[in-house]
Amino acid sequence: MSLxxxxxxxxxxxxxxxxxxxxKRVAKKKDEGHDVIVTVSAxxxxxxxxxxxxxxxDPKYDPREYDMVVSTGEQVSIGLLAQALKTMGYDAxxxxxxxxxxxxDGAHSKARIxxxxxxxxRQALxxxxxxxxxxxxGIFPETGDITTLGRGGSDTTAVAIAAAMKANVCEIYTxxxxxxxxxxxxxxxxKKLDKISYEEMLELASLxxxxxxxxxVEFGMKYGVDIMVLSSFEEKPGTLVTKEDKDMEKVIVSGVTCDKNQAKITITEVPDRPGIAAExxxxxxxxxxxxxxxxxxxxTQGKTDISFTVAQTDLLRAHELxxxxxxxxEASNVLADENIAKVSIVGVGMKSHAGVAAKMFKTLAENNINIQMISTSEIKTSCVIDEKFTELAVRVLHDKFVREGDDVS
Amino acid sequence: MSLxxxxxxxxxxxxxxxxxxxxKRVAKKKDEGHDVIVTVSAxxxxxxxxxxxxxxxDPKYDPREYDMVVSTGEQVSIGLLAQALKTMGYDAxxxxxxxxxxxxDGAHSKARIxxxxxxxxRQALxxxxxxxxxxxxGIFPETGDITTLGRGGSDTTAVAIAAAMKANVCEIYTxxxxxxxxxxxxxxxxKKLDKISYEEMLELASLxxxxxxxxxVEFGMKYGVDIMVLSSFEEKPGTLVTKEDKDMEKVIVSGVTCDKNQAKITITEVPDRPGIAAExxxxxxxxxxxxxxxxxxxxTQGKTDISFTVAQTDLLRAHELxxxxxxxxEASNVLADENIAKVSIVGVGMKSHAGVAAKMFKTLAENNINIQMISTSEIKTSCVIDEKFTELAVRVLHDKFVREGDDVS
Known part of the structure; x- marks a missing residue:
């Protein structure tokens, strides 16, 4: 029997x-012969x-009392769902x-499991x-206090339970x-992906x-839990987030994403001495x-320009600071620009294929999109561009990398 | 220091x-130098x-899941009140x-402490x-399940905590x-009573x-907890519910109450044989x-009439049954009457004063109020009368027993 x-x-x-x-969805899964654990949000x-x-x-509330109040939302949901299953004749x-x-841990409002x-x-199953x-x-055992994992924590709860209970799969309905x-x-x-690696999913999630x-996703990766992303409302195949495998490496770029909630700050003519960036x-x-x-x-001449991006919501504070x-x-000036966006290509295949970043830059250049900043990781390349080109950039990159597929020479 | x-x-x-x-009310109590525990409802x-x-x-919900859902109401209140106290600078x-x-115990939705x-x-105090x-x-330790005490259970929680923590007084704000x-x-x-015994309060509560x-009140009586009933909205003396004392016995009748949510059923010409009432x-x-x-x-002649009262909401079902x-x-007929009310006089002084019931009957008779049924306990006498006389009955009984006071010969 699978869990x-x-x-x-x-x-x-x-x-x-x-x-x-x-x-009904849960009952169907049970009818198919599986043991079932369901996690729900408020x-x-x-x-x-x-x-x-x-x-x-109090806008500056105490996180412990916040957790006491906010955790009740999920408690209501579980009682109602268990009741709905019982009313259908299932033992829940x-x-x-x-x-x-x-x-x-005891970090109220953003606790870690x-x-x-x-x-x-185990007994109930x-x-x-x-x-x-x-x-x-969750609960912080040193005090017996109720904790919450922070927004979106229900995904983490589900994957952590799947890991602890050695479930065959964790299905996230969205x-x-x-x-x-x-x-x-x-x-x-x-296109919908049938499969994607944890690493790629992490880059996509943070992008x-x-x-x-x-x-x-980090939890899934750490404990090797297969995560299936599915629709709550339709019954059709979803996307499996799992360990990287040979198949995945053949695909160089799994996805193209963009993030418009970005702003750029440049500090010009910063004296170039050790420790200045840290400062x-x-x-x-x-x-x-x-x-x-x-x-x-x-x-150049003992002076350097430092640029960085922050979330748009932090721009005003960051600019003043x-x-x-x-x-x-003793730098000369501070420039702020919120009309920027970050476009990224993500794929585990990039590890074993040279020239992917160059091809990305060339594709953007061919479409007259100027690149302002570049950042790369093993499986990702991101460019900061003028915000107005965002959709264009995503489309041309998707056309080049995803539709044309594995043609990087 | 008092608790x-x-x-x-x-x-x-x-x-x-x-x-x-x-x-603010709680903070004031703390400022007066008391240790304070506050209980709140949803x-x-x-x-x-x-x-x-x-x-x-499901109208026929499972009581365990009901408790899971319904107990969240109080959880929200305590987080909010603790936060309000903290915001005022108090450690809560x-x-x-x-x-x-x-x-x-495990009797979900009506558990007993x-x-x-x-x-x-103790640690927090x-x-x-x-x-x-x-x-x-509460919690049922055998399963770890959340239980609720039933409606109004917050009063019981407060008195039980006062008993367990040996508090000097339990103040119920209403x-x-x-x-x-x-x-x-x-x-x-x-008149507002300064003091009343547990036994009288119980009769009044159930009446x-x-x-x-x-x-x-039962809890308070069992563990000897002084209960003070006070207004939530005004600061003025309330009523102390406590052990019976000499003072109380001097007052024969502490209160006059009525209950209009009553109905009467009479089964006529019931064969008078052993076990028939039980049946x-x-x-x-x-x-x-x-x-x-x-x-x-x-x-008379082997036949008897049996009358009893039920809650008005049960009358239809009771009548059919x-x-x-x-x-x-093989009784002859069933009569139902919902136009009745129960008026009662309550007082520990009745134990040591004869003739109180007779005086009640006489007072009602003098006002042309017919008595349909009578029931008495050590500290209470109740009469069922025609509903339309309810207020009149309460007023004349109050005049006779409470205003005139101790003039029973």
Whole structure:
């Protein structure tokens, strides 16, 4: 008998009607002969409602009390889904994070899973029960306090349970039906991938493809859990996120993504002395500003330009801060530009194929798209470009790399 | 240092504004130098919203899943109140039922408290913290499942905590400011009682004075917890529910109450043979129909009339059922009357004063109110009368017993 972990997000359980539909999907899986554990999020809108309540009391709320309030959203969902399954004649039982021994650290509102003891899950499965588990929440054993994993944590809950219980697969049901080679709203002929490696999925997740939460993919990779991304609303094949294999390497580029929530800051004529970059980026980190790409130009006459990207929401704060820093380190000027976007190509095949980055630059140049910054990893190449070219860039890169396929010489 | 347990109901925490007001009341108590534990209910309307969600899935819901869903209401309240106290600069911490070791039996949706381990409460109090505890919920240790105590269970939670933690007093804040000698909407000169015994309070609670939940009074009586009933909205003296003392015995009648939610059924010409009453009332119990007063007339010629009262909501079902029973036992007829009410006088002084019941009957007679049924206990006398005389009866009894006072010869 195989064990399947299924996960349904907030929109999938957004109403009583939808909860009944989820119950049907779960029941079908059970009927097929599988042992089943289901993880669910709070009903759509509920988490926001709860966050607003505590914010109304204090916008700078205490994370422990935040967790106490917000974790109730999932608790309601599991009770309702278990009830829906029981009403259909299935033996189901709901569990909160503490009941299944979902042990986390004590970092309230963004806790990390340490381990899952899972006794009650094992017992309930042995009795033939369908287990319905609250996503997003755990318990910090040193205090007995309820913790939450941070937004999107239900994906992570599901994958962690699959790892701990040695499930055959973790199925994540979402409002898309899989992982595509590009955003289908931009690229009409984007294709759904049958399979993708954890590494590629991580790059795609952090690059703005909102299918799976990054931490859940990291968890899957660490414990070798096969993750299947499927549609909540239609029954059709999805995308399997799994270990890299020979097949995947044949495909050089698995996906093309873009991220418009980026802004660029350039500090000009920075005195080129050891420790100066550290000084700048430590100061930004101290103010909780996340820096993504960093480019430092070659130094001329003891001066250098340093450019980097931040999230658009951080731009104002980062700009002000950099002006102060520039004064202190005697740089000449600070330029800010929010009309930029990052386009990226991702693929494990890039590791074994030379010339992929060059081909990307050439493709953009042929379409008169100027490249402002470049950043690369083993399986990814990203370029910062003028925002107005975003869709064009994604389309031409998708045409060149995904449709033409393996023609890199 | 004294320990005070405070309890606020759903209307008292019905909005963020009201929660902030409760926080002020709690903070003031702390400022006065007391150790403080606060118990709260779910925000007004929230419990009904949650019950409706699960009922929408299945009106015959599973009580375990019901508890899972419904117990979240109090969890939200405690997080919000603890946050409000913290925002005011007070060190506060919220606890669910399982976190304070509120051990109950496994009777989901109507669980009874077995004991409170309370380690975390003791620790938090030692650290000078205000403890904010979820009312209405506990945990069944054999399974680790969340239980609820049934509606109104937050009163019981508060009194049980006061007993377990040896608090000096348990203060119940409600939307009335104490216990009155009669309903002030009926009797203009009803007086607020400074003190009342547990036994009297129990009779009043079960007779329709909705100030305190009966089980909480039973708990207070069992463990000798002083319960103070106070207004949530105004700061003025309330009513102390405590052990019977000499003072109380001097007052013969503490209160006059009425209950209009009553209906009377009479089965006429029942064959008078052993076991016939058992047969009737067992059948009613099997159908979950609660019978209150029972009167059996003297038998004439081997036949007797049996009358009893039920809640008005049960009248239709009870009437149908009695018609079947009457056929089976060969009684002649079944009469139903919902235009009745029960008026009662309650007081520990009745134990040591003869003639109180007779004086009640005489007072009603003097006002041309016919008595249909009579039932008495050590500290209570109840009469069933025509519903239209209810307010009149309460007023004349209040005038006679409460205003005139101790003039029973």
């Amino acid at each position: 399947v972990v299924m996960k349904f997000g907030g929109t999938s359980v957004g109403s009583i009607e939808k909860i009944k539909n989820v119950a 009903m759509a809108g509920e988490t926001d409602r709860l966050i607003n309540l505590i914010k109304e009391i 039982v709901s569990f909160t994070g503490f009941q299944i021994g979902m042990i986390t 340490r381990k899952i003891t899972g006794e009650r899950l 042995k009795e033939g029960k369908i287990c319905v588990v609250a996503g997003f929440q 409002d898309v039906d899989g992982v595509y080679t590009a955003d289908p709203r931009i690229v009409k002929n984007a 703005g493809a909102k299918v799976l939460q990054s931490r859940s 700048i980026f430590e100061e930004l980190a101290n103010h909780n500003i996340n820096v993504d790409m960093i480019v430092q130009n070659v130094s 950099c002006k102060e820093i520039a004064k202190k380190i | 005070v347990v405070m309890k606020f109901g759903g209307t008292s925490v019905g909005s963020i504004e009201k929660i902030k007001n409760v926080a 925000m007004a309307g929230e419990t009904d919203r949650l019950i409706n969600l699960i009922k929408e899935i 911490v919220s606890f669910t039922g399982f976190q304070i070791g509120m051990i109950t 077995r004991k409170i381990t309370g380690e975390r409460l 030692k650290e000078g913290k205000i403890c904010v505890v979820a009312g209405f919920q 939307d009335v400011d104490g216990v009155y000698t009669a309903d002030p909407r009926i009797v203009k000169n009803a 329709g004075a909705k100030v305190l939940q009966s089980r909480s 009737i009332f067992e059948e009613l119990a099997n159908h979950n129909i609660n019978v209150d007063m029972i009167v059996q007339n003297v038998s 009695c018609k079947e029973i009457a056929k089976k036992i």
